[in-house]
Amino acid sequence: GENVEQHPSTLSVQEGDSAVIKCTYSDSASNYFPWYKQELGKGPQLIIDIRSNVGEKKDQRIAVTLNKTAKHFSLHITETQPEDSAVYFCAATGSGGYQKVTFGTGTKLQVIP
C-alpha cells in the first residue's frame, strides 16, 4: 500500500515568515494529494489539494508543489499569521483511485507573534 512520510513533525516560525512542510510518497500511481489543517479539538479540514497533472497550485497565502519524478510534494504558507497555528496533514491516494487516501503523520505548526 501507499506510504506517506511527512517532515518536520514540529515547526516554529515568527509571524510574517514562511513555513514549508514536505511529504514523500511511495506509490507512483498516486494521483491526488490533499492537505488538511486540524485545529485543536476539531476534525481536519481541507485547505488545498493538487492532482498529478499539475505541478503547482496557489490559493492566496497557501501553495502546494508536486514533483512526480521524485515523488514528493510540499505545502508553502507565506506571511504566516497566528491563526495558521495548527496541525497539518498531507495525504496521497495510492493505487486505489480517489476512494481512499493515506495520511502523513502530521506537522504541528506554531506561529509566534
Place this chain on the structure above:
Amino acid sequence: NAGVTQTPKFQVLKTGQSMTLQCAQDMNHNSMYWYRQDPGMGLRLIYYSASEGTTDKGEVPNGYNVSRLNKREFSLRLESAAPSQTSVYFCASRSSSTDTQYFGPGTRLTVL
C-alpha cells in the same frame, strides 16, 4: 447543513465493554470513512464504505465492526474494548465531485 456529526463526543469504557460510535452526514455523499488518530501516527483508516450496502477494511480493522445503515449513517462498533483502542475517532464523508473528505468533530475514547 450540519455536515458530519458524531456521537458521543467523549466516552470512557472498561476493558471488555462494548459500544457503538454513531456518524451521520447530510451532504448526500456515497462514501464514508472511520479513522483513528493517535499521537505521532496521523490518521489511520479503520473501515470505509464506498456506497450504501458496502463496507471494506482499511489499514487497522482488527477489533472493530461497521454498519452502513443507510446513505446518511455509518456506525463503528467495538465489541470488546481494549486499552489499545484508546484514541480519537473521526468519521468522514467524501464528495465524489471534488474528492474532498469532510470530517466530523471526533469522539475521544478512553478504555481503562
